[in-house]
Amino acid sequence: MEPLNALVSVSNFMLIPALAYGSQLALGALGITLIFSILRFAHFAHGDTMALGTAAVIGGTLFLQARGASIDPLPTALLAIPFGILIMAAYMLVTDRLVYRYYRRVKAKPMIFVMASLGVMFVTNGVTRLFMGTGETRFEDGQRFIFTVREFREFTGLAEGLALRSSQAITIIVALIAMGVLFWFLNRTRAGKSMRAYSDNEDLALLSGINPERVVTITWVITAILLVLAGTLYGLDKGFRPFNYFQLLLPMFAAAILGGLGSPLGAIVGAYVVAFAELGITFAWRRVLSYLAPEGMEPSSMMQLLPVDYKFAVTFAILVIVLLFRPTGIFKGKVI
Amino acid sequence: MAEPFLIGEAMTGGYGGADILHSCTIAVEKGEIAVIVGPNGAGKSTAMKAVFGMLRIREGKVRLNGEDITALSPQARVGKGMGFVPQTNNIFPSMSVEENLEMGAFIRTDDISETREQIFDLFPILRDKRRQAAGELSGGQRQQVAVGRALMTKPKVLMLDEPTAGVSPIVMDELFDRIIEIARTGISILMVEQNARQALNIADKGYVLVQGENRYTDTGQALLADPEVRKSFLGG
Secondary structure, eight states: OHHHHHHHHHIIIIIHHHHHHHHHHHHHHHHHHHHHHHTOSOOTTHHHHHHHHHHHHHHHHHHHHHTTOOBTTBOTHHHHHHHHHHHHHHHHHHHIIIIIHHHHHTTOOHHHHHHHHHHHHHHHHHHHHHHHOSSOBOOOOSOOEEEOHHHHHHHHOOSSOOOEEHHHHHHHHHHHHHHHHHHHHHHHSHHHHHHHHHHHOHHHHHHTTOOHHHHHHHHHHHHHHHHHHHHHHHHHHHOBOHHHHHHTHHHHHHHHHHHOBTOHHHHHHHHHHHHHHHHHHTSOOHHHHHHHSOTTOOOSSOOOSSOGGGHHHHHHHHHHHHHHHOTTTTTTOBOO | OOOOSEEEEEEEEOSSSSOSEEEEEEEEOTTOEEEEEOSTTSSHHHHHHHHHTSSOEEEEEEEETTEEOTTOOHHHHHHTTEEEEOSSSOSOTTSBHHHHHHHHTTTOOSOOHHHHHHHHHHSHHHHHTTTSBGGGSOHHHHHHHHHHHHHTTOOSEEEEESTTTTOOHHHHHHHHHHHHHHHHTTOEEEEEOSOHHHHHHHOSEEEEEETTEEEEEEOHHHHHHOHHHHHHHSOO
8 A cells, every 4th residue: 555655645745736736827828828818918917917807806705704605615706706707807907908008009029018918017016015914814714625634544544634725625626727718719709710820920910900009908908817717716725925926927928938939738737837846856755765666665754856945947938948948838829 | 984992092191201102093993803013112011001991091082982081080981991901910810701801890780601602612711611710721812812801891992902912822822813803893993012913914994003103094904005004014
């Protein structure tokens, strides 16, 4: 039973958390890749917009809880997501009107857009802190575990335990559904195809009668949906703290670039690679290896390549390596 | 004589700065092929873009079927029945052949399957490759996709900017055959060509431009037979 114990241990502490984290990153990275392929700039405000979206969902959750609404055992926040999406779609469209549209009209260089999005990032960050403060807010309610370590141990009789938190399961399921719907939208609907056409060849799209402003509007709305989902799932999983969302910018960009900017499939693959790399390299493998190593050869150290505090260094290293050796990413995307 | 179906009359203008076209006239009759030839930098493509509204002309008029369309945007001209195939970047490379055609028909709200079948009949190879990404096709096949895309709006005039640029002579001959076939269905063709001799061969009307001005204008055959034109522009 030793290999089985190793598998259970690695699943509990690494695989399942990485799968959930990767799903959250994937939804964020999809937004980045969509904005890059349609509006053609790196959206630096992504992390903070995600925080604001989550704040809106938390607001909705508190309102619903006060009214006694609940979908127990699921968290009330899921019920508040449509409200968050509505707020964020409006916020992003207004931002586009006030900021980005002008730069589109004067055909500004992508770097100008990036700087503008940096400004939007600071403003959004301020708005979020105004409502939420800088501390941590927990808003997960409902049933916390699908099964706990103890239940698992009693059920299987293994020495190692495995827990599956509701937030993790919800994250993975919601992310899969969202990705499926997104791919269906992009490949099967007229609006989705017009987005891909615009991303492929702007001038020809114009000649074909595709309205660029409409494509841009659809892109912002889809991004708002993805952002609110990603932010809420991340918040349910790890608690809400504005600064953490800002920090997510790095892994999300690393995922999008690793997968190939402009490629939705790439963003998803990249997100999981980044998530597994971050957790795998900062994971203490001693327990797992002691199950697998022959008698008397058990490792005495923690078998941890890097302390957990350095997980963003892993992402940063991935980013640098990709940009140096394969700037187009796995799926041959565009180069920044 | 009745007015030609599409005419850019006495067009003068350029991309801001100095004028490139100087009182240049280009016209095409219904169901006929008109070809613009001339040396490099003669303003061939510019003349065509002016007819399509991609650059502002200071003087002159563009009329389609008697209607003055000088002030219309290229998109509006597509709506009026003009199709344009740019020289480069004329397909959506990551989209399938079928999706390229579908995007060509974006402004249409009726059923497009009949037009799509007509295009597959015209370019049978595209039917075989309908699910393949257009960017993965050969140069000649891409041009077929590009022409097919422009035909999806059921245009009355099809404008082609050097359709045979960068394809092999065999493919070029085949493309010209297809273009003749398109003209036979009643669609007027206006094209710019580097391969002057072959293009004039199939042309009902030829325009030789030099420095943005009409130098010679005649039927394709007459231009081919003209010793002056042969000596200066067709290499003897």
